[in-house]
Amino acid sequence: MSFTEVTLELLSGFAVTCQLFILTLIFAIPLGLLISFGTMSKFSPVKYFFKVIVWIVRGVPLMLQIFIVFYVPGFFGITFLDRFPSALVAFVINYACYFSEIYRAGIEAVPHGQTEAGLVLGMTRRQIFTHVTLQQVIKRIIPPMGNEIITLVKDTALARVISVIEITKKAEFFADKAIIWPLFYTAVFYLVFVGVLTLLFGYLEKKQSYYKI
Secondary structure: OOHHHHHHHHHHHHHHHHHHHHHHHHHHHHHHHHHHHHHOOOOHHHHHHHHHHHHHHHHOOHHHHHHHHHHHHHHOOOOOOOHHHHHHHHHHHHHHHHHHHHHHHHHHOOOHHHHHHHHHOOOOHHHHHHHHHHHHHHHHHHHHHHHHHHHHHHHHHHHHHHOOOOHHHHHHHHHHOOOOHHHHHHHHHHHHHHHHHHHHHHHHHHHOOOOOO
């Protein structure tokens, strides 16, 4: 096959990779914040419930989680999840739990005295979180969130284990026909994607640099 034909095939797989990446972020970022509130809850049953969930998800390989989401419902006669939605659910749950720990660390790093000062000034707890705590949390979590999001770009390749036709699965089709070089060509797509994200997070860090912690 020609270089152009291979490129077009890989681009179609890369579109699926980008779709999985974007949808995972859309759902995992807010879900991770909710889970972090759960792990910081003062109500012990809620707190330990979420802590156990986070512990399990972080302790089990993502590949196994994809298998569980895709295959286990079938044993109970549930077949409403296709391959791509199954991969998406596994990715969202996995990354939401990782994001939740980043959120928790960022929130707990803000001195508690600032909340007390806000209450003395007559601010509500929601106002304190929005205008005081959140501003500092954002600056603190940009680097670790950036690392996790860049990792997500590469982890999308795991969706191929349940035959989601993303870019590496497309390259495998060529390898099955003894055309090996497209496997290495996929690295260019990942490098460009990660390069763009690296520049983006570098820009965001500079935008937040005015806020000294």
